[in-house]
């Protein structure tokens with residue numbers, strides 16, 4: 258595909274770019290910035306790449322970029338050398354301790370829910386073009402992107418979660434939580450139903466005074482790669498004079514990726530996860546491009562460096578969480594990314 262050739266040449270010239278496909282669309286969008294400036298996002302129209310907390314929020318402004326679209330047409334079947342991550346006993350023990358620690362804070366009444374995460378390092382050079390082709394093909398219902406800035410690095414992901422879509426004063430978001438490995442007969446336990454309801458309630462409380470009325474669907478099962486989640490669709494008409502930035506600030510980070518109440522849960526994870534999430538659980542996408550803002554939460558993603566690729570995964574912890582099950586959930590989420598990586 259022509260856009261992927263352009264990706265390679267932009268990368269060789271160390272210039273910023275992003276290619277992405279929206280859920281259920283087979284169109285590849287490309288935004289190629291024509292200089293290496295690191296533009297900090299304020300409210301410029303363009304493609305935004307925002308961190309979970311306190312890193313630079315980057316934008317590729319439309320005014321400084323070339324924009325392309327191409328139909329996705331990947332005839333060549335890639336034959337990936339799939340990369341197995343070794344089960345890491347130390348990682349298991351420390352994540353399970355982290356979860357137990359979170360549950361004990363919940364029992365003490367410090368917060369109601371916290372989303373805890375970890376990173377998995379793959380020490381092998383990755384062919385990012387072939388890996389991205391796999392990801393495009395394998396996850397047609399996800400938002401699938403490959404992003405690069407020479408001063409920040411390269412990220413790739415296939416996220417099932419919309420942060421916000423805003424167009425003509427209407428806004429849409431989702432409450433997504435609860436995870437199981439996909440099977441024909443999915444049934445949800447009380448723990449997952451409660452967990453997802455907490456996210457719905459949280460989004461409701463954060464957006465209620467920005468919209469004239471809020472519609473919330475019944476929760477339903479959503480497939481995401483090898484997994485399924487519980488999801489509710491939330492939408493509303495924005496009150497006059499409510500800006501896109503206000504909506505984004507009200508939503509990010511939702512309790513699907515941080516916790517509730519927000520600040521105490523965030524302080525806990527910042528102090529206890531013992532690593533920097535950087536852009537994992539941040540958000541990315543179009544900001545006021547063709548009158549539309551269309552943003553996704555940065556999940557099922559990895560950071561690609563010369564010799565190491567880092568996969569980021571997390572899960573929601575409530576009072577009923579069991580440490581070993583939560584660890585397995587992070588292993589399952591990591592497979593979404595692991596199974597498309599191609600070694601160089």
Ligand SMILES: C=C(O[C@@H]1C=C(C(=O)O)C=C[C@H]1O)C(=O)O
Pocket residue numbers: 372374418433434435436486513514556557569570571572573574590
């Ligand atoms: C935090 C992640 O996923 C989030 C947490 C979920 C859960 O706890 O069940 C489900 C979907 C996402 O909202 C992740 O994929 O890393």
